């Protein structure tokens with residue numbers, strides 16, 4: 231913080247990018263400032279404040295739900311549009327952020343810019359097949375959310391790239407989804423486990439299933455083999471049991487080391503409760 235010499239307030243994404251690309255400025259993007267202030271690299275000399283950019287919208291466009299990068303957790307929690315999407319899972323997830331003070335300031339762009347195990351939105355966005363719209367020296371491009379943490383993005387979000395929007399595809403609007411944060415207390419920042427669960431049901435069968443595990447590693451992961459058991463199946467106690475056992479196995483196989491037994495049990499129980507709540511005929 232001692233090395234900050236300049237505070238910049240761009241009004242357009244293009245103007246903001248030009249500050250980031252100016253090597254002499256040594257700039258970093260600041261949105262809500264809740265995380266960057268704690269993790270500021272020593273070399274940074276310019277704070278590039280994103281608050282005046284026209285990016286705090288939550289709107290529908292061509293059937294998709296669009297969340298501007300500077301939309302806060304509180305705005306997403308209270309947005310009628312977000313509440314009406316996929317059973318309101320985005321709003322429920324936003325409400326699980328640890329405190330109202332942080333929800334007032336923290337933005338969705340800041341939450342996804344860097345992988346951290348405590349971040350809430352990455353698991354939800356992976357589950358909803360989200361895409362992100364980015365602005366870099368190469369221009370505007372849209373990529374799957376998972377691509378945000380892949381190679382080939384230069385110095386990354388906030389250093390030479392600006393996240394403009396998160397795009398939630400139209401096909402997920404009527405999915406039945408749930409986000410669970412299993413933590414020591416409601417106000418805990420970190421969690422033992424987060425779980426996004428989503429299904430699309432047609433004619434009594436599951437046609438799309440998403441089971442995403444967060445908090446065990448900086449990047450959330452898909453429990454693909456558990457999803458496969460559910461896809462195309464009619465939900466009955468046997469299928470539910472099999473999917474839950476498989477989810478517990480995924481927690482072990484996703485990393486080099488075995489997951490804690492209680493985390494496997496919690497994940498399987500949360501999935502079972504979710505699937506049973508769907509009330510599908512056996």
Ligand SMILES: Cc1cc2nc3c(=O)[nH]c(=O)nc-3n(C[C@H](O)[C@H](O)[C@H](O)COP(=O)(O)OP(=O)(O)OC[C@H]3O[C@@H](n4cnc5c(N)ncnc54)[C@H](O)[C@@H]3O)c2cc1C
Pocket residue numbers: 258259260261262263264265266267280299300326327328329332335336337338339340341342343344348349350351387388389391392393394418419420
């Ligand atoms: C007390 C406390 C409790 C917290 N509790 C939770 C919690 O329960 N759940 C949770 O998920 N997080 C929590 N956090 C972490 C943090 O608040 C969130 O990750 C928040 O979403 C960060 O958003 P921000 O707008 O404040 O980002 P900032 O701090 O402004 O920036 C974070 C990073 O993102 C980059 N960045 C921001 N916006 C953009 C953009 N549009 N384009 C490119 N790069 C960008 C910045 O350069 C920086 O590297 C907590 C933090 C604190 C201090």
